[in-house]
Amino acid sequence: MIHVTTTINGDETEFVCDPRETLLDVLRDRLSLTGAKEGCGTGDCGACSVTVDGTVVCSCLVLGAEAEGKEIGTVEGIATGEDLHPIQQKFLDHAALQCGICTPGILVATKALLEKHPDPTETQVRYWLAGNLCRCTGYDKIIRAVMDAAKDMRSAA
Amino acid sequence: MSQKHKIEVALWGGLKPFADGNDKVEVEAATTGQMLAAVIKKHPALEDHIEAGVSVAVNGRVIASSLTEPIPEGAEVVIIPQLKGG
Amino acid sequence: MQYQAPDSFDAAVTLLNAEQGMARVLAGGTDVLVQLRAGTVEPDLIVDIKRIPGVHDITAEDGGWRIGAAVSGVELNAHADLCADWPGVAEAHDLIGSTQVQGRATLTGNLCTASPAADSVPAMVAAGATARVQGSNGTRDVAVEAVGTGPFKVSLAQGEVITSIFLPARGANGGDAYLRFIPRTEMDIAVVGAAVSLTLDGDKVASARVSLGAVAPTVLLVEGAANAIIGTSLDDAAMDKLAATASAACNPISDKRGTVEFRTKIAGVLAKRAAKIAYDRAKG
Amino acid sequence: MAFDEAKKDFNLIGTRPARPDGIDKVTGRAQFGADKAAPGQLHAAILRSPHAHARIKSIDTSAAEKAKGVKGIVTRADFATGLKGEMWNKLENVMAGEKALYDGHAIAAVAATSALAAKDALKLIKVDFEVLDHVTNVDESMKDGAPVIREGAAGPSTPEGMHPNVVGFYSSGHGDVDAGFADADLVIEDTFTTEATHQGYIEPHACLAQMGKDGKGEVWCCTQGHFNVAKVCGHLLGTEASQIRVTASEIGGGFGGKTEVFIEPVALALAKKTNRPVKLVMSRSEVFRASGPTASASMDIKIGMKKDGTMTAGRGVFRLQGGAFPGAPGTFTAMCAFAPYALENVSQEAYDVMTNRPKQAAYRAPGSPMAAFAVESVVDELCNQLGLDPIEVRLKNASREGSKASFGINWPRIGLVECLEAAKAHPHYSTAIPENGGRGVSCGFWFNHGGETAVSLALAEDGTVSLSVGTPDIGGSRASMCMMAAEELGIKYDDIRTTIADTATLGYNEISHGSRVTYASGLATIEAARDTIKKLCKRAAAKWGIDEDAVYWEDGFAKPSGPNAGEFEPMSLAKIASKMGATGGPIVGHYEATPEGAGVSFAVHIVDAEVDKETGSTSVGRYTVIQDAGKAIHPSYVEGQFQGGAAQGIGWALNEEYIYGEDGRLQNAGFLDYRIPVASDLPMIDTVIVEVPNPGHPYGVRGVGETSICPPLAAIANAVSNAAGVRMKSLPMSPPRILKALDEA
Incomplete structure (x- = not known):
């Protein structure tokens, strides 16, 4: 297992994961951030889109381990408090x-x-x-x- | 429950062989359920088909599954395959 | 499976050489993660090269451009000077996958996957690009067309890794273009790809390189097709000859994406269309 | 319940409020099938057949059982025995028995402590297959000598002497078609084919199941019909539906494909075996290989027409490939084919044919789109050859109230003529056809459905309302339900909360299929609201000490019905609700019925397309959908259904297809090569909502979800054929097919 420290929607976050787990797996299964969806697992549908250091990517095509030191943004971070974007x-x-x-x-x-x-x-x-x-x-x-x-x-x- | 009355029931073509070559069956009934039971009684070979599921059109209105719909006198009654959808 | 993110190519090469089982280099990951997911590849070691200093850089060199192994499509297309020199290469890379894939996919990865249908490879081949390879015996430069040896097979030795791609100096009066055919407008693998890079002497084509993708086990450099337009100003006869030689060079398969007949014909059509764009670009 | 002629002035119906589930869905909070977790849950994975047709000689799970993290493995032996008919077929599809019948057929399943561990363990299960000959093409499967999928599967209607793979037959018609053809000035006869497509919902099937020693099961899943999930799971696990409580999650698209049950019984069986909650989520490739794509079709059409455009006769023969089980919708194909036309002479027959492919499932108006493709292509060609306007010809022959339908009934009030008139009047139809382009027009038809429905509407003390329905919301129906309840009760839209109740909370509800939800659950909601109003009036009457018949309900208030009833201050719903505990107890309205007044729906689509004749590439230009909605409750979601159906139809027409290799394996089990339209492929899709009220619904609602996919295959094919100058007879019209047709022309 790999220990990762990262920032998600502005919050410092730590997790451990199997090296084979994708960032999407980690967000959904380990961090309960289920807003990103798995529609295909192969980068063809975009339902798992997140930003990594401001660049939009498919989180199913990123290993969880790659999140080390990165800034991750998910759908859960788009609204500000109760105010919708x-x-x-x-x-x-x-x-x-x-x-x-x-x-x-x-x-x-x-x-x-x-x-x-x-x-x-x-x-x-x-x-x-x-x-x-x-x-x-x-x-x-x-x-x-x-x-x-x-x-x-x-x-x- | 209203009185039973004579109804001419139209079958789809594929059912003809099971209704002794007829595409119309005349029965006495007041509801869709009675009508289907009477059709089976007259042509027992239709039972498998009707049990497998049919819908009934009464004056153009499709009754998908109800056996209790009244059939007015003089109504146009057609048995069609059972309807469902996606 | 082990995941390692070394901080130098020396360390990466050491890791790759030490691995007894299967190792995969991770750049953008847009192919490797798909293979992992499908179970078609089950590596014992993943070497992530993205933390090596310099891999995200694009630097001017001998009038051309050296592109780090982890430069993504987004980073490449944000480089205005490179895009002005080699619009065909930039466009070809930009065609790969979605906005999201562009955030990750790299020229180096596209080359190393060695798909005959890789979009950026014909454009790089036409451009005369080279790949810098590092292994335990040091570094060497290889023509891009010599990297792929067959579908999903490369000429790299065990422990070797591509550290950068070099696009040569564009020079004056030059232009390049890449076109691919896909059934949709986006998100497909090329059914056929065609790249043309040329220079002009007045109205006449002085030099040209024509490359085709998805019509043979590897990306092709078609000399005959280039010869068909050299010395011409892309008159109808030259264009017909270009199309004919391009089609004749094809040795495709029929599969879920296209038939032999379709690919063969479209290769000619796209070669012509790409040549026209490259010509117009060279004209300025 | 009949259309309420008096109800004309609506407060809310026809407006466009924001959907009640909207905020959850734009913030990522909405919980879909795979979004729920249970403490201590296991993750499951399914081993699937790599062969199209193979005898399963043995399954050895011993090594997998010992693997790290594995807690349980199930095979067919862990499911009910002695099932018959439809339930046997369902079990056979959920978990293979003696034979694997298609590439992707489930063979065994593993539950383990992580998804990766479960997947790893699959590799350790050893299956001894005896590979058998296979067949995946409908015409091949009907031929002598084709591999037999299963003996004895044919239904009672199948004519004798046919190949055992032919399992269903339907024929109908009237008049004398041969005389009709003889009467025609031009007769065109041709054969058309369509490939199998997939609904392509973005959310893969997913469920979370628990089942204890007491045999009580709980399932959370994405489904169009959770009551049906309970029923099927009950049968397949050898228990009763009542023992399994199913909660429908938010559902990420269905389009018919989530009317079937694939993984829930497997998760339950594993949960039972391990005594742990089990989560099971299909991968995208599993969705393509092992859920329910559409039928593919091979169709012969013959139509006769006079010079003035009168259609004299039509004949259709439809062969539908439905996968390894009976049930292809050939009957519907045949019934829908000529439905738009009032033909004196018509005959249609259909064959349902089994092959080594996954069992077909419903996909929006199952069977109808391919029929429209074949028939409307021939109508278009007749118009071209006779120099006639395609909309005028369709108007001339259009089905209308009282005319005899091709399948035997006399039409009630229908809206085809209104749709055609609206199409003719639409600016799109009068603009010039683009150079190098072609224009296509097509009609489409679907029946729509009612079905078993139960609704409960409970008042809260604060005057708000909790509405429980049993039909999963697959397209914004909670908004429509809130609107209909609020309309009747005379309260604010935001004061209604609509919930999809679980199977233990509400009476049986049929699946959200047949475009039935806004019609049937809507009707039941209106009736439940009216039932509630009666109870509210009764409370007011008691308070005022007058007869309850002397109280009526208007704009959210109980009012005395006239001077004779007495002078009383109107009482609001909130006021009555605030005291309900002390005035007779909770107020709950409800309604349960099988409404039998679903109105059919017709549509007309107009599309312009351009074809690159050098590459065979098609681009869709302008697109207009005109459809009869009866009454649009929430016009935005009606338009959404029109647009979504058109987009799916465009995909079906141009690029989507199941591609099988010589080995019988699916070649394109992913969104990369199963090419659904992407945003840059499509234009804006213009819509016209025609409203010819359905006599069977109090507001006149007709189902709209399915009809929208009926015309586009034909409309695009006509546009492409007219642009290319060559008739396209096979879908999808992928570039290689178009180029080949151009080369051969």
Whole structure:
């Protein structure tokens, strides 16, 4: 077993894990942070998206051991206290989720997108989120929610 | 419970061989359940098919499984395969 | 399985040489973790090279660029000067996987997985890139096209590890491009990939390298295809010859991603389209 | 319960409030199938057959039992014996008996202290297989000499003399089709095929099970029907459904695929054996290999048309491949095929065929999309060859109230004509077709369903309401339930909390399938609210000392029904609820029934597509969905169903398919090569909600979830065929297929 010290959503966290365990396994099974979902385990669906030092990655493609000394961000860290992040609120306003299993990953990826590109085109949003599979919505309302959130965040900035 | 009355029941084509070559069966019944029982009584070879599950359309309204739906006099009654969905 | 994250390539090589069982080098991990998950590879040792100083750096060298073994797609595409020199290589790398995969995937890893369909490899081959290899006998530079020897097989010896990739000086009037065919717009493995790098003398192609992916057991460098356009300004006859020679060089398989006929034909189509883009880029 | 003609002015129905489960779902708090843990839980893994067809000669688990962390192993011997019919089939699918019938068929399962330990132990189980010949293609499976999946599986309707793999048959029709064809100016006959696809829900099947010595079981799982899970587990474990309490987790997509039971009985068997909670989660590759994809189909269609567009006759023969068990939805394929058209002469027949593939499961309107693909392709070709407008032709022949349906009934009030008129009037239809592009139009039809339903509605002292329903929320239905209850009770949307009750808490509820939830649970919610209102009025009447018939309910208040009843200050729900303990006890309304008024739904889709003729690549341009919803309770979620169905249909049409190798193994058991549409593949999907009220629902609701996947296969195929200039007859229209068709044209 490997001992790892890391920071998750701003909190210093320690865990031990088997070297074969992924960061996703660790988050879900050892730290009870079940917001990141396993849809495929092979980096094809994006439901397990988290940020590592600010870069969005699939936590199923990161070993738990690699988290040593890193800053990890998960869906659980997007809201501030009881205040939803604008993208979370827009997802509710636009009915941009049906079953909700892809939502955590999409929110994590969207947050990273808007931090990097505050004024994305629809095409940019669609390509940025191409690794986040949604099977319910046909993406329409998701894209609208992201564009609307971007607009609001720009005018608030 | 209303009185039994004459009902002409239409079968789907695949059932014809089990109804002595008929695609219509005339029975006396007042409800879907009575009607199905009477159809089986008249053509026992239909029992397996009906027990395997059928729905009944009464004047175009599909009764998926209920045996207690009343069948009005003069109603168009059609036995169709049992419906469900995904 | 053991996990080690050494702080130097010397230490990495020592670890790899000491391992009696199976060892895997972990760079971006986007292939290795998939293999682990599927159970297709069950290594006894994982050597994570990402904590070695310098592996995330892109540095100017002899007019070209040296790219550390752990530079991710995000890091590569954030390097404006490199992207300006070698847009085809940058785009090819950017095509691999999703935004999330881009946060991890590396040129070195893509090369070492040795998939015939690897997106960045044809672009690197066309660019004339080399890989710097370190082993117990020191370091050597190898042409990228000499690394893969067959599907998922490499020419590296036991204990050897690629420490960086070198993209040569672009030089004046040059351009490169990579195109791949996939059924969707994203998230697929290339059914066919084609890369062209060329330089111009006026309107005429002065030199060219054409490379194809997913049409043979290894990524191909197709000299005939390059010869088809050298000395031309990509007139129709040259383009037809380019397509024909590219298709003729194919030796693909039929599988879940495409048929022999499809791959053979598309290789020609993409070679032409990539040549046109590279040409326009060289024109500036 | 009949449509309430008087109910027209709604307060809430038709508005778009935020869903009650929304905050949990955007913050990561919502608990899905794999998100729950129990103290002391074990993790399980399933050993699956690598062979498409093999006799299991022996299973040796001795080495695995001794492995580190392993606490228990089950095989078929640990399940009930003596099952018959459907339950035997379910058990056989959940855990193989004498034979492995498909690549991925479960052979044994291990529970261990960690998921890795369980997975490691699988490698130590030794299975002696005798590999048998296999067949995975529907047409091959019907031929003489094809390997027999199982003797004696055929149902009573199967004609004699057919291969034992043909296990079901359906035929129906009316008129004289040959005379109809003779009457036509143009007859087109062709064969079409579709490949098996998967629902592709992003959440793999997952469950957490416990079962003690007393035989009482508990299951937490993602399912479309937890009451059905209890029933199936009861049978497969040799106990009763009542002994197993099942709680439905949040469900990460189902689309029909989570109507089946795969892993819950296995987890229970392991829990029973180890006396520990057992968590079992499928991997993505297991989902593809061993859950329930759709049927694949091979179909012959013949349609005759006059020069003026009148369809004179239609004939369809449908062969559906359903995997290693009976149950392919050929009957529905045949019934849906010509449903949009009022044909004087029509005949259809269907064969259900077994192969060495996983048992097919429902996928949104099971059987209908492929039928629409075949029939609507021929209709499109007839329009092209006769130079007729595809919507005008469809309008001319459209089924409408009173016309005779292809499967024998006379249509009640239906909305196909309204959908076609809306399509014709839509700006999309009048814009120019893009250069190098093609436009496709298609109709689609699905029956919809009612089903057993029980609902309970309890008041709290603070005037809020707890609504318990038994149908897992697969698309935002809790929002709709809250809206319908609030509408009836005249209270705020936010004052209703809707919970999916577990199986020990509420009467039996059929699965969330057949697009039935907003219809049936909605109807039951309205009735339970009305039952509650009666009780509220009674309390007010008692307080006022007047007859309860003299009290009526309006906008959340009990009011005396006129001057004769007396002058009393209206009493709010909250006021009555605050005193209910002392005025007769808790107030709970409820309703239990099998509503039989599910209204059918029709849709029309219009799509523009472009084809790159050098590569065979298709891009979908503009897309418009027009569908009859009866009455949209929450329009956003109705639109969501329309858009989601269209997107899944686009995937089915263009790239999704089960690919089997010569060895009978699934080649693409992952999202990398099973290519569902990604965000950059799709355009915005425009929607038009048509509302032709369903006479069988008080607000006129029709199910909407399934019909939306019926037209897109055909609409895309028509657009692609028109763009490419060559008729595409096989799905998916992957680039190699399109290029091949272009080369051969």
